[in-house]
Amino acid sequence: MTSKAMMLSAAIVAAQFGSPVVAQSTNEAGLDGQFASIACEVRPQPNQDGTMGEWWLTRDITIADDRIDAVFTTYAGPGCGFALQELHFGGGIEIVGPSDVIDGAVEADLTIDDYVRIKPLVEDFAAFLNSAPDGACLSAEWTVGQERDILQDGCLVLGVQPNTPTVEYEILATRGDMIFFGARPTDGTFIVSPDKRPAALLVGAARK
Template identity: 50%
Template structure:
């Protein structure tokens, strides 16, 4: 396959800026976090915006971060293109305005950076570098090399050069969010480059607090809607969950809401993730829901209106 060089370099730069710190003991990050679905990474290239697909796995331990990203050639994340692993240190700077409880963190990739090509075309792309300018050996599919010391000219990675990225981390309702990457792939190279929005969340492999409600559906969701909110003072969490179950049953009558995941976090924080057939269907049903006065009557006593934050994403599937 043909590898668009400039888009690929931007993709690698954007992938390096995603992990965050386990050093902030006010939130529990220890363990392994993974993507909840195949993720879309649009990247600007010479021919416009290109679509890249990604799955992330990040392990946290006290003072330690180890990340494993896999980029795929297809929107189903079934054809791996390249694996990237890296580790390093993080400084927690302070609070972020992106979301309540979010943190500003500085990531320093200073330990290792390995690349494993998963397709012949990608191995050939890496081998197009001058000898010694991208790894110590010839690149072979399935064989990992550490490029931290050698660098990699075709990926835009300098030799023996720790990389600092200025990130945002948000933990809510059992899910972990990182800052959204610039669509043009620019690195977060300075404090003023910190993200102002969030990516799709990661799930913890063990100990998550999310409960799934709604009916299973084999169709692929093309749009994801994420709602963060806090329950009202004195509200019963079971009534909050029952409220969402009732609304879900109502929405399921329209056959456009494929899945809904509702999770309860600490301090009255909640997360609701809606998986829709597509954006127009979501917008149409949400417009209808404005007239569901009876169904939404209980919401005022259960949810703090000022705490509601909503974002939505096209999955590219």
Template identity: 30%
Template sequence: MRKGIKASLSLLLAMTAMGEAAAQSPSTQPKASGMETDVTKIKQALLGNWESIAPEVRPSAAKNADGSLKPFYLKRTFKYLPSDRFELEIVNSADPYGAVPLARLKIGGHMLWQGSHPIAAGAQKVNFIADEAYEVTPLAAGFADVLNKVASAGYAPWAVNATQSIFGKTFVPFALKEGTNFMEYDLVYLRGDLLFWGARNIDGRGFDTEQNRPTNLQIPLVRK
């Protein structure tokens, strides 16, 4: 089990380490030209709570011995709030059915709307910036043990169900540096009670640059 948890930790780190992307002030972001009416309607419809239909799988940057990509299993809950604020919770598991949870991540921040995305009519480019909160909670003893080896500096001992904030701090496992905020270049497409974000790049690359922004749709969240 410990070996499996270590492997899953590697996947978690590969999926969440977005390098040194720092938050940018909304006032410095380019505004979508001619899209304000549509975006306003999308934002209004987006308000509320969303969740995964079932445990999901994504490709990670970590590879098996044969060169194939290892899977990353997770469930998501998401809340869109007024003033472009959001709250996101991700639970990573070691198995496809979510029976062995490893870690919970909670992120809070803002969505910056960057204009239309060509994948579907009404799809929008959106940057997610964790400029309010970022918390990590180990859910398995082996996971906490690994964090105590690779992320002890500046933190209390990691323990199961003991949440710690990594917001604005150096956190080596996720390549976060002090004073910077986690950020992803993503997309949003709303269709009725289904909310689509971008599908992970097939080679496991994160959404850490404009060039790595997703091109296609991921399995959707459903309205709660």
């Protein structure tokens, strides 16, 4: 086959199947919107004694213009009937490229460096934060319903180190009115290095 014929053949194939489009923004990737959990969710969480436990939550997520703003509400147990606290956080999203493991998903790096705020919802949780050693979670002034930003000073009793923006190596996908983030490691660790990037999707959240 001549070079001209090969080029023509390649053009025909491209016309049939289309050239791959690499999204450069959350809008181009179809990720922008407001989303919320459709049910109570559970995550693995390591206990202080080395055993594995669980924590229960619901998510409220806004993605727009290459950034994420989210509120995770945590609960005392299954069914999410008794809320303990809200975790508010925000930062940027960089689309890396299409996922190699999930069809239609993209790899994205989330940098949480704008704010990380805690809002106790019950007296017991506020008391837990106030009982932390001095400097381990701001000063002992936590009150129910008040948000306080812990990004700069950290909150060691919640595993947040001082002045340490978090980068999460995610995969993100939309299916209809649902958005899916990557599944978390079963050992309760975080996806804070490229080798931790998930290879499966987490339960989805629905567009509001």
